[in-house]
Amino acid sequence: MTNALKTWADMPRPIVCLAPMDGITDTAYRRLVRQFSPRVVLFSEFTSADGVLRSENVRRRLEFAPEEQPFFVQLFGNNPETFREAALMLEQQGVAGVDVNMGCPAKKIVHSQHGSGLMKDVNQACRIVETIAEACRIEVSVKTRLGWNNAERLIPFASSLADAGASLITIHGRTYDQQFAGQADWEPIYRLKRHLSVPVLGNGDVRNHEDGLRRMGNLDGFMIGRAAIGNPWVFLPPDGEGGQSPTLAERARVMELHYNLMREHKAERHALIEFRKHMAGYLRGFDLAKTARRTLLEVTCETVLLERLAALAEGIIETPQGRVIPIGPSRLLALAG
Numbered sequence: 001m002t003n004a005l006k007t008w009a010d011m012p013r014p015i016v017c018l019a020p021m022d023g024i025t026d027t028a029y030r031r032l033v034r035q036f037s038p039r040v041v042l043f044s045e046f047t048s049a050d051g052v053l054r055s056e057n058v059r060r061r062l063e064f065a066p067e068e069q070p071f072f073v074q075l076f077g078n079n080p081e082t083f084r085e086a087a088l089m090l091e092q093q094g095v096a097g098v099d100v101n102m103g104c105p106a107k108k109i110v111h112s113q114h115g116s117g118l119m120k121d122v123n124q125a126c127r128i129v130e131t132i133a134e135a136c137r138i139e140v141s142v143k144t145r146l147g148w149n150n151a152e153r154l155i156p157f158a159s160s161l162a163d164a165g166a167s168l169i170t171i172h173g174r175t176y177d178q179q180f181a182g183q184a185d186w187e188p189i190y191r192l193k194r195h196l197s198v199p200v201l202g203n204g205d206v207r208n209h210e211d212g213l214r215r216m217g218n219l220d221g222f223m224i225g226r227a228a229i230g231n232p233w234v235f236l237p238p239d240g241e242g243g244q245s246p247t248l249a250e251r252a253r254v255m256e257l258h259y260n261l262m263r264e265h266k267a268e269r270h271a272l273i274e275f276r277k278h279m280a281g282y283l284r285g286f287d288l289a290k291t292a293r294r295t296l297l298e299v300t301c302e303t304v305l306l307e308r309l310a311a312l313a314e315g316i317i318e319t320p321q322g323r324v325i326p327i328g329p330s331r332l333l334a335l336a337g
C-alpha cells in the first residue's frame, strides 16, 4: 500500500501482520520482512506518545523506508491530547495509521494506566481513540487482550472502541493476568468478530503463515509475533518460493543481510547487543553444540561476527580455538572430534 490512506476495510484478506515487538521490529527487521513478503503489514515497536512529541531520539527510532508501507506506528500512553498531537505528527510523516497499545502487561506501563491498564478504564480508552479519529485522516486501530482476568468484557469493550472510531481491533488471546503463560484462546475472538463490523485480527501462538490461516476462522487476519523472531520465512506461504525450512547456511546469509540493515541505523556496540536476540531466533531448532552457538552469540566485535557469518554461510563454524566444524547436509551440526 503506497497510498497511506487506503483503509483496513479495503485490504485484501487475510490481513497478515508482523506483530509489534519492542526490541525486535525496528526498521531493519521490517525492511528484511518486506523482502520476504510484499504484503505483510508492518508495525513499529511500541512507542511512547509523549516521547514522539518530546524526544528527537524517539522520532529518529520511528524513521521508516517507503517500502515498509503499509506501516503502522504503535503508541502507548494515557492522555488523549498527547495521542492526538503525536498521531498528527506521524500523519505528516506519511504513516498508514497509528495503533493504540491496550495490551502491554508490564508493571511500569500498567501502573501509569497505559497499555493493559486502559482495559480497566473504558471511558479513557474510548476518549483516546475518539480524539485521534476526529483529528486525523489516517487509520486508528487498537491492540488489546481478552480482558483483565477473563474474556467477559471483551465484546462490550471492543464494541465501544469501534464506536469511538477504531477501524481495526487486534486481540491477543490471553488475559492481562496470564501475561504470556498458557495457550492463547481464540474462541472469544471468534465470538467478538460476530458482533463487530470493523476488521478483527487474532494473535497469539501462531507458528507460521499456514497455522495462521488454519486458526483464522471468521476473522480478517492474524498477527505473528514470537515465531517471527529470527524467522522472516514465517510469512511465506508453505507452497511459496523458498519454503519455511531454510538451511543453516541460508540463515547465515540472511543474518548477515539483517545485521547490515541494522548497522544503517545503529552503532556497532548497540547493534551487536540487539542482534543477539535475533540470532538466537535464527539458530532456534538447530542442533548446534553449546560452544559453537556461543561463538556466534557472544561475539563482541563486528568484524568477527561478519567473518563467522560468512563462514557459516559456507557451512563452517569457527570456534575461538580455531576449530572448524563442518555441517552435514542434514542441516544438523556434525561435530568433528
Ligand SMILES: Cc1cc2nc3c(=O)[nH]c(=O)nc-3n(C[C@H](O)[C@H](O)[C@H](O)COP(=O)(O)O)c2cc1C
Binding pocket: 019, 020, 021, 022, 023, 024, 045, 046, 074, 101, 103, 104, 143, 172, 203, 204, 205, 206, 223, 224, 225, 226, 227
Ligand atoms: C519481545 C517482545 C516484545 C513485544 N513488544 C510488544 C509491543 O511493543 N507492543 C505490543 O502490542 N505487543 C508486544 N508484544 C506482544 C506481541 O505483539 C504479541 O501480542 C504476543 O507476543 C503474542 O503473539 P505471539 O504468540 O505470536 O508471539 C511483544 C512480545 C514480545 C515477545
